[in-house]
Amino acid sequence: MIITVTLNTALDKTFTIPNFSLDRVHRPTEWKIVPGGKGINVSRVLRELGLQTLAMGFAGGYTGGMIRRGLEQEGLASHLVPTAEDSRECITVIDPEAGTQTEINENGPRISAGELSALDDALRARLPEAEALVLSGSIPPGVPPDIYARWISAAKQEGVFTVLDSSGPALAEGVRAKPDVVKPNRREFAELTGEDLLTADEIAARSLALVDTGIPCVLVSLGRAGAVAVTRNEQWVSRSPEIPFVSAVGSGDAFVAGFLFARHHGEDLEGSLRLATAAGSANAMTFGAGFCSRECILSLAAQVETRRLDLESKD
Ligand SMILES: Nc1ncnc2c1ncn2[C@@H]1O[C@H](COP(=O)(O)OP(=O)(O)OP(=O)(O)O)[C@@H](O)[C@H]1O
Ligand SMILES: [Mg+2]
Incomplete structure (x- = not known):
């Protein structure tokens, strides 16, 4: 679950x-x-x-x-x-x-x-x-900004896989607990790293520096352009398929779900990035957040283009 x-x-x-x-x-x-x-x-x-x-x-x-x-x-x-x-x-x-x-x-x-x-x-x-814990979104008034960090630590003690998808102080505090995956979009990634980078390749290189701080996997979603997936051993860039666009609200959330679905079924990093990108795109062609169909996600996955980078960890 x-x-x-x-x-x-x-x-x-x-x-x-x-x-x-x-x-x-x-x-x-x-x-x-x-x-x-x-x-x-x-x-x-x-x-x-x-x-x-x-x-x-x-x-x-x-x-x-x-x-x-x-x-x-x-x-x-x-x-x-x-x-x-x-x-x-x-x-x-x-x-x-x-x-x-x-x-x-x-x-x-x-x-x-x-x-x-x-x-x-x-x-x-x-x-x-639980098989995984997903911590998404901002932290409301009255809740301390380190709450995600505390829950990530608790989950890690239980051997539960953790995903952090947040912004601002909640993201900055949360990454200190080293979640298994962090999934910022382009703006959140710039906020987190203090660098507003343009190309997917530059973002992947900067993501690897984040991986070197102890976060095993960094996924950065880049809207209609696609996404990057970076671990110490492998770095991939995906390109989203062309779709009849309706609304991207919740595309980042669908992306996270697609990634976890792939992981659940034992896909490698490339396959997981492919499914995540497809789920984000399927959501963007659907009215409402998270209402894309399984069929649409799986058929788009075949259209996602991926490219492997060959970056070197500085660690
Ligand atoms: N216009 C689009 N065309 C095709 N795919 C898209 C489009 N917009 C988003 N996507 C897909 O959805 C994924 C996630 O999108 P995005 O980077 O906009 O997430 P986000 O900003 O975190 O969204 P949110 O937080 O609202 O859920 C992208 O990596 C891409 O695969
Ligand atoms: Mg998002």
């Missing part, structure tokens, strides 16, 4: 509004209201790929109730600790005419010490059954 953690779950509302503009009343032509947040998106894709998963985190108030009900309707297993304050709502407006995507994301509830300790207990109790 793969545990995902979402500290800031959301009720995600996505509206399609052709010719969206300010200062006007709009009626969406299409809409979707679903439980969201990065870990939940990862769980959704894992489940679609046939893996057992448990989505853990917080949910509170009216929106928290909607999130719980939505997860039940989807049949996604979850353990969400109740919070006194309401979970957040995130609104995305997709304008297919202009090709734009506008997001309004609430901040989310403040987490009390008691709520955090209830989740901490629940997570530690489930860790021994």
Whole structure:
């Protein structure tokens, strides 16, 4: 079973509004209201790929109730600790005419010490059954920035494979605990390393320096360009297939799920990067975060181009 953690779950509302503009009343032509947040998106894709998963985190108030009900309707297993304050709502407006995507994301509830300790207990109790632990997204107010580092250490003690996909201080603090995999996108990678590099090859070389600090595998997703996968022994660059683009919200989450699916089935680094890239791209051609089909992911995987680099570790 793969545990995902979402500290800031959301009720995600996505509206399609052709010719969206300010200062006007709009009626969406299409809409979707679903439980969201990065870990939940990862769980959704894992489940679609046939893996057992448990989505853990917080949910509170009216929106928290909607999130719980939505997860039940989807049949996604979850353990969400109740919070006194309401979970957040995130609104995305997709304008297919202009090709734009506008997001309004609430901040989310403040987490009390008691709520955090209830989740901490629940997570530690489930860790021994887990094959992997995925820590995704930002850390809400009230939760210390080293929480991911603590959970990574706890998971490592249980022999559980750890994936960190976060940003800002949560990412910077989390990498100190040396997760098995870290998955920043281009912007997060620049934040983490302090270097805004342009080409995939430059990013792969910088990733190897990160590997040398003790993180076994660095995956950097580069949006429509593809991604890089770097370990001490092997470095690969992938190119995403051309797709009919709809929305990339959750593509990084699908990418993580694709990678874990490949790993579960014993794929090597190239095969795992290929499946991860395909899952990200499958998500980008689908409305809503994490609703891509297994069939679409597997057929795109055959179209992903990969290239091996020959970098030398400085360690
Ligand atoms: N326009 C696109 N066309 C094809 N593939 C895409 C596109 N956008 C994203 N992808 C795929 O999805 C993967 C992850 O995308 P990206 O780097 O945008 O993740 P992210 O910024 O972490 O996303 P999020 O955090 O919103 O889930 C990419 O490596 C690529 O394979
Ligand atoms: Mg991301």
